Amino acid sequence: MLSTFEQENPWLVPVAKLEGKTLMEHLYGRFNGMYPYLWKANFTDMDAITDWEISWAEAFADEGIKPDDIATGLKGCRTMFPKPPSLTEFLGACRPYLEPSTAFHEAVAGMQARAKGENFTYSHPAIFFAAIAAGQHDIMNGSYVGMQERWKKTLAAQLAKKSWPEIPAPVKALPPQVVSKAEAIKENKKVMQMVEEAVSVKPGLSWVHNVFRKHKHVGMFSLNRAIQTAIEHDIPIPAEVRA
Known part of the structure; x- marks a missing residue:
């Protein structure tokens, strides 16, 4: 009579397509064919075979191994293991990814x-x-x-979590926005203005920035004074003012 564990474990339940054999019995036969003499030498009696079936079936259930994974593992054994693999080795061969x-x-x-x-x-x-x-x-x-x-x-x-939520669909990337040259120049001016406004103004020296902004409309004396003050206080001098 099968134990509750054996009844619930799909690897230990007879399968009609395998002529009534369990998946573990079928796997035993595959290993025996791949490793003549070497495989059977691992088992001294039927109890040893039963212990192998139960322990490996438990691991397959815990790891969520599917028959397709077993097929991948058996294929990998042909080139990876000249001798029968351990449980850990076989699990790795089942899911090389x-x-x-x-x-x-x-x-x-x-x-x-x-x-x-x-x-x-x-x-x-x-x-x-x-x-x-x-x-x-x-x-x-x-x-x-x-x-x-x-x-x-x-x-x-x-x-180790054993189960995972559904992988969310990717967010489609937005196509690049087409901007005319005129719009680009206009936007660039806005950005430059924002940068200028973001520059910290030293207390009492805001007049220097005001002179630079209005340099085309101020006298040379005021402009030269502003430039000299800027140099003394490490205030950036706009390129158009230097020209």
């Missing part, structure tokens, strides 16, 4: 696409939310070498 450096570069690509208002399909939602938690600016402008430890911790923290 969650390897920190790979996930980081996917996060960068995703943030760059979203900055343009483009959709991006993430291999795993934790990559997106880890990028947000680490900081979009740092992700897009930093390097993996510089952010390695921080990124590993952030990604691990997100993966």
